[in-house]
Amino acid sequence: MKLLQIDSSILGENSVSRQLTAAIVDQLRASDPSIAIVSRDLAADPVPHLTLATLPAANPDARADLDQFKAADIVVIGAPMYNFTVPSQLKAWIDRILVAGETFAYGDNGPKGLAGGKRVIVAVSSGNVYGAGTAYASYDHLATYLRAVFGFIGIEPEFVTAEGIAFGPEQRAASIEQALGTVSALAA
Template sequence: MNILHIDSSILGANSLTRPLSALTVERLVAANPGARVERRDLGENPIPHLTGADFSARGQAIDPVLAQFKAADVIVIGSPMYNWTVSSQLKAWIDRIAVAGETFAYTAQGPKGLAGGKRVIVVTGRGSSMLDARYDRFDHQEPYLRTVFRFLGIDDVTFVHAQGVALSADARPAVVAKAEAEIDRLFPLPNVAA
């Protein structure tokens, strides 16, 4: 199994999503001994935003970002919510992996995803809580990511939300504990025979 671990927080050691996405990867590796993990830190080493020249050059050279994505069986993404959506760093990565003829195709019947068979796990970090009715229709993160991956042919997408961290000065420990419990439930440690 090839696991691609994407971090997209700009907050470094203060990130909510970095340790939670790392825990998810740790659990996947524990359940799949021998799994190979590649990590791409978009906060520390951002990918340049797509330019017209980049777009025109597609197909003339192998894009290492696209090749890394295509080689992955499982993609774990740490995605903080910035201004109700994904970070611009994550959007730049998406623009490099959504490539006609590589990960999707236009057909007479409409678009067809070519990257099926992968699994995506997204760990989000949110200052607000989308469970609060006051924020109904504010979430442009999960729907956007589901749409992107469905467009690429990936239907196996799981979300773990760490949300409400900015609602009070002491909210973070409980938010993290709840997200860790969800990761424990989704990806339990394998039983080890005594």
């Protein structure tokens, strides 16, 4: 079993999403001690923006991120909300893994996901709250976007969410505790 951990927060030690991805990875390692873990820090070691020369479809040397994703059985992704969507660091990585003919394909009946069978667990953190019925629900282009991205390639992602992080220390602590509570229910 191979696990790929992707972090993208720029906030280092203070990052909520990093705290959650660490807890998720610990939980999965506890339920399967033989799991092989590869960790990527997209803030410390960013994936450059795509260029024509680095399009994975056209350049075999630019396939490293794609191959690493394809090889993983479980992908744990830290997704802090920056300006209502994922950090550009994470978007740059997504641009390397959604590749026609590799993770999806177009056929007579339209697009088809080719990456099914993989598990994707996303740790979301946001300053505000975006749940159904809340005032800013329509501003959420993070969970909705990632559901579309992974759904398109054949994966239904699971979410661990800590919202309202900017509402003050008590709400921050309560949101993190609630999210960590859902982590303990995850099994490998």
